[in-house]
Amino acid sequence: MFEGSFVALVTPFKNGQIDYKKLKELVEFHIEKGTNGIVPCGTTGESATLSFDEHERMIGEVVSMVGGRIRVLAGAGSNNTGEALRLTRHAKDVGADGALLITPYYNKPTPEGLYRHYKLIAEEVDIPIVIYNVPSRTGISILPETVARLSEIKNIVGIKEASGSIDQTTQILQLCNITVLSGDDSLTLPIMSVGGKGVISVVANIVPADTAALTRYCLEGNFEAARKCHHKLFPLCKGMFIETNPIPVKTAMKLLGRINGEMRLPLCDMTKEHENQLVNTLKKYGLMP
Template sequence: MFHGSYVALVTPFKNGQVDYQKLGELVEFHVKNGTQGIVPCGTTGESATLSFEEHEKIIGEVVSIVAGRIRVLAGAGSNNTTEALRLAKHAKKIGADGALLITPYYNKPTPEGLYRHYKLIAESVDIPIVMYNVPSRTGISIQPETVARLSEIKNIVGIKEASGSIDQATQILQLCNITVLSGDDSLTLPIMSVGGRGVISVVANVVPADTAALTRYCLEGNFDAARKCHFKLFPLCKSMFIETNPIPVKTAMRMLGRLNGEMRLPLCDMTKEHESQLMGTLKNYGLIS
């Protein structure tokens, strides 16, 4: 159901408030540049600092602006199962195509606890669910065997795999037929080479057409062309993580004149050293003359 390039959309702010006008501009930018789907209110969207009201309004706005032209996979995760259920229900209510649910962070649930968390939400809300595994953020990794168990629930359709491990993605694909989407831009090609179906991408905020081309070539089986895209994108992908995401991507978008770069504390401006490094990468890519 979900394949290709999905952008982990940044949340634009202006004077501490969500900038809904800019949000609309960013959505249109992605529709015009070949992005297959938009993921609002994820990690890159600074969901941890959004109020429930902001979270729900942003997703509603994105669904409305997209108007069925591409897919919307709504960020709906929480370490509180009741809160995640609320967000998933809202995603269903306003017409999102699916809900992205991160593994509960901080709590460090057991494999059985993870299974029950996702099972309860999936059985309570009739919406396609994509799990999100990012142990560097959450302190826990979902086991491939648990993913396989959950894949037997009809509306648990995918997993965003951001463990940084090709072994993890391979084991999941060996155990079940669930859709695996890369959660690490630099690993999109390797994950798709073993059967992954796309990426939920940070770098697509900067170069959506190139990211979409990479996934398209992989899905077509044209791995010679995909490799060329991968090698071109690789330095830019790595630069998106020289500081905590989304600091670099918002800084890059500011350098390109697409965004003011504003973030919410506890995130803050990039160091001058890293800014200079990022600027060099953008120049080498040809985005800045």
């Protein structure tokens, strides 16, 4: 159900508010460039600083803007199970194709706690659910054995795997048939080479067609062409993480004239040194003169 290139969409702001006109432009840009799906209100979308009203409206707006042309996988996670349940219900109500739920951060639940968190939400809301494992953000990594247990629940269909470990992905796929999507742009090729089905991508905000091509080649089994894409994309992928995501990607989009680059505190402008590095990376890729 979820395969190929899904963009972890940035949230465009203007004077402190979500810029829905710009959001529409970004959605149309991705559809035109061959992105397979859109993930609004994830980490890259600064979900941590969106109010409930903003979060819910943005999901609804993106679903409406997409109009069924590609998939919408709505960010709906929280470290509060009740809040995650509310956001997941809303995602279903407005017609999202699925919900992306991060492992609860800060609480550091046990494997059994993680299992119960996802099980409760999956049983309460009949929508396809993708687990999001990103231990660098949350302080915990979901065990492959827990993923396998959860995969037995009919509407838990995938996992965004951002642990940085190919072993983790391999172990998950040896234990169950759940769809694995890369959560690290630089590891999309390795993860797909062991059985992953795509990526939820930061760099796709910058180069959606190239990111989609990489995943398409992998799905077709054309790993020679995929390797060429990987090596071309690699410096740009690394450039998106020279500071905390989404600072570099929003800065890059500003430099390319796509958005104004506005972020919400506690995120702030990139240092001049890092911005110069980013400019050089964009130039070497051919995105800037």
